[in-house]
Amino acid sequence: MLNHQPNSAEISKTVRDQVGLLLDEKDLPMREIASEDRLNADLGLTSLDLAILVAALEMKLKADPFQELVPITSVRTVGDLEGAYVRFFSKAEDGVQDEELTKVRRRAEARRSSPGCLE
Amino acid sequence: MTSGAGRTVVVISGGSRGLGMAIASRCLSEGYIVATYSRSASPFVKNQLEFDPGRTNFFWSEVDATDSAGVKRFVSEVYERYGQIGAVVNNAGIGSEGIFASMRLCDIDLCVDLNLKGTLYLTWVCARFMIQRRGGCIINISSVTGIRGHSGVAVYSATKAGLDGMTRGLARELGPRGIRVNSVAPGYFESGMVDQLDDEAKARIIRRTPLGRLASADDIAEVVLFMISPSASFITGQTIVVDGGLTC
Numbered sequence: 001m002l003n004h005q006p007n008s009a010e011i012s013k014t015v016r017d018q019v020g021l022l023l024d025e026k027d028l029p030m031r032e033i034a035s036e037d038r039l040n041a042d043l044g045l046t047s048l049d050l051a052i053l054v055a056a057l058e059m060k061l062k063a064d065p066f067q068e069l070v071p072i073t074s075v076r077t078v079g080d081l082e083g084a085y086v087r088f089f090s091k092a093e094d095g096v097q098d099e100e101l102t103k104v105r106r107r108a109e110a111r112r113s114s115p116g117c118l119e
Numbered sequence: 120m121t122s123g124a125g126r127t128v129v130v131i132s133g134g135s136r137g138l139g140m141a142i143a144s145r146c147l148s149e150g151y152i153v154a155t156y157s158r159s160a161s162p163f164v165k166n167q168l169e170f171d172p173g174r175t176n177f178f179w180s181e182v183d184a185t186d187s188a189g190v191k192r193f194v195s196e197v198y199e200r201y202g203q204i205g206a207v208v209n210n211a212g213i214g215s216e217g218i219f220a221s222m223r224l225c226d227i228d229l230c231v232d233l234n235l236k237g238t239l240y241l242t243w244v245c246a247r248f249m250i251q252r253r254g255g256c257i258i259n260i261s262s263v264t265g266i267r268g269h270s271g272v273a274v275y276s277a278t279k280a281g282l283d284g285m286t287r288g289l290a291r292e293l294g295p296r297g298i299r300v301n302s303v304a305p306g307y308f309e310s311g312m313v314d315q316l317d318d319e320a321k322a323r324i325i326r327r328t329p330l331g332r333l334a335s336a337d338d339i340a341e342v343v344l345f346m347i348s349p350s351a352s353f354i355t356g357q358t359i360v361v362d363g364g365l366t367c
Contacts, residue, residue, distance in 0.1 A: 048250070048295065055247035 005092065006061060011085045018056050019078060022049055035079035043078075050075065063088050128152045128201045129347065130194065132184050132241050133211030135161035137310050138260065141336035142208055142343050147176055149344060154197040156182035156190075157211070174200065184211040184237035194244040204248040206256040206347045209238040209282070216315070219273040227274050234278035239285065246293065254297040256347050259286050260339075261302040263362050279304070283358050290356030299355040301346050306362025308334035329364030 006014065016033045023030055028044045039045045045053075050072070058064045065088035066072045075081050134143040134155025140163050143153045147167075156179065157164070167177040178197060182189040198204055215222075215230035242257055249255030264272050265279030283302050290300040307313050307324050313333065316324075325332060342361050345351055360366060 048292065051247075052250045052296075055251055058247070059251075 005089055006085075008082075008086050011061070011089070012082050014060050015053075015057065015078065015082045015085065018053055018060065019043065019045075019081075021056075022053060033078055035077065035082065037078045038076055039078065039081070040076075053081070057085070061085060126150060126152050127205035127347075128154060128197065128203055129206045129208060130197060130204055130241070130245060131155040131208040131210055132237065133157050134208075135159070135164045135179070138305070138308070138336045138339055139208075139210040141340040142210060143177075145337070145340045145344050146347075151206075151347075152176055152178075152201055154178040154193075154201070156180045156184070156193050158183055184241070185232045187240040190237070190240045191244045194241070194248070198248055203252060204245050204255065207241060207245045207258065208343060208347075209241060209257070209259045211237055212260065212278070214272075214315070215275045216271050218271065222274065230274045230278055234275070235281045238282060242285070242289070246289070246298070249298050250293065250296045255293075255299075257286075257289065257293075257298065257300040258343055258346050259283070259300075259302045260343075261286075261304045261358060263304050263306045263360060263366050266304060266358070266360065267366050286358065287356050294355055299346075299351070301351075301354060301356070302358040303339065303342050303346060304358050304360045304362070305334060305339045306360070306365045308336060308339055310336060324365070327365060328362070329367065332363065334361060334363060 012035075019033050019039075020030065022045065023043065026044070026049070033043075037043055039050060054064065054066060054072070063085060065084040069088055069091065070084040075084065129146045129151045131139055131143050131146070131153060132155070133139040134153065135157035139155065139157075140161065143155055143163075146153050153176065155164075155177075159181065160168075160179065164179045168179060171177045178200065180193050180196070182193045184190065194204065212234045213230055215226055217226070238259060242259075245255070245257070249257075259282040261282040262275070262279040263269075264276040265281075265283050269276060283304070286300050286302040289298075293300060306328070307316075307321075313321065321333070339361050342359055346354065346359065
C-alpha cells in the first residue's frame with residue numbers, strides 16, 4: 001500500500017502490477033503490459049476481472065475514481081485505467097472539482113442532511 | 120491484525136437483537152468470528168464485548184445501516200483486523216405495515232433505505248473483498264411476503280422480493296469467483312414484528328401452518344448456519360423458505 005499521494009509513474013506501475021497478478025491468477029499468458037493494451041480484446045480480462053482490479057487498486061492506492069469521477073464503462077485499455085487514477089489524484093492535489101462532481105457531492109450532502117423519519 | 124487462525128469471519132448487519140442476535144450467537148458457538156453493527160448496543164452486544172476485550176471472536180460498531188460510508192468504514196476495519204470477509208448475513212431490516220395508499224412517504228423511504236439499499240451497500244463493500252479472495256458466502260434474510268401476496272405489507276414485500284432478485288442476479292455474477300449467494304425467507308417467527316399482531320391473527324397463522332406453530336429465531340438461525348457452512352457448498356441463487364409449510 002502506498003502511504004503518500006502517488007505520482008503518474010507509481011500509479012502506472014501499481015496498475016500494471018495488479019493487471020499482471022490477475023493474468024497470472026487466471027493462467028492467461030504473461031506479457032509486457034502496455035498502455036494501449038485493451039483489457040478485454042488483448043489481455044482477455046472480463047468485466048468481473050475489471051471489478052476485481054478496481055477493488056484491489058482501491059486497497060493499494062486508497063482511491064476509487066469510479067464512484068464519482070470516471071464512469072467504469074469508459075475504461076477500455078490499461079491506459080484508461082491508469083488515467084482514471086491519475087485524474088483522481090490530480091483533482092485531489094489541485095483541490096479542483098469539475099462542475100458535475102460538485103453537483104454530485106451537493107446531492108449526496110443534501111440526502112444526508114435531509115430530515116428523515118428516524119429523527 | 121487480530122489472529123483469526125483461519126477462522127471464517129461472518130459479518131452480520133443488525134446482529135444486536137432479534138434474529139440477528141440469534142444468528143450471531145449460533146455463529147459464535149460454531150467457532151466463527153462475528154462482526155456486527157447496529158444503531159445501538161444491546162445487552163447481548165455489551166456482554167460479548169465485556170467477555171471478549173481483545174475482540175478475538177466478536178466485533179461490534181455503532182453504524183446506521185443506511186449510511187453507506189459508515190458501512191464501508193466498518194467492513195474495512197473488520198478486514199484490517201481479521202484479514203478476510205468470509206460470509207455476510209444481510210439481516211438488518213424494519214417492518215412496514217399499513218394500507219399502501221395511506222402510508223406516509225417517509226415510511227416507504229425508511230423501509231426501502233434500510234431493507235434494500237442498506238443491504239445493497241453492505242453486499243457491495245463485502246463483494247469487493249470476496250472477489251479478491253475468490254470465495255465467500257452471502258445470505259440475504261428475505262421473507263415469505265416477498266414470495267406470496269399479503270395485504271398490508273406491500274412495501275416490506277417489495278423490499279424482500281428485491282433481495283431475492285439480488286440473490287439470483289449476484290449468484291450468477293459472483294459464482295465464477297466461488298461466491299455463493301442465497302436468501303433465507305422466514306415465515307412468521309417469534310419476534311418484535313410478530314408481537315405487533317393480535318392473538319387472533321397469530322392463532323390464524325398457526326392454524327394455517329402445517330407444522331402448527333410459529334418459528335423461533337433459532338429455527339431460522341439454524342438454516343442460516345447451514346447455508347454458511349461447507350455442507351451447502353453447491354447451493355447458490357436459491358431462496359430457502361423456513362415457514363413450517365405456510366406457503367406450501
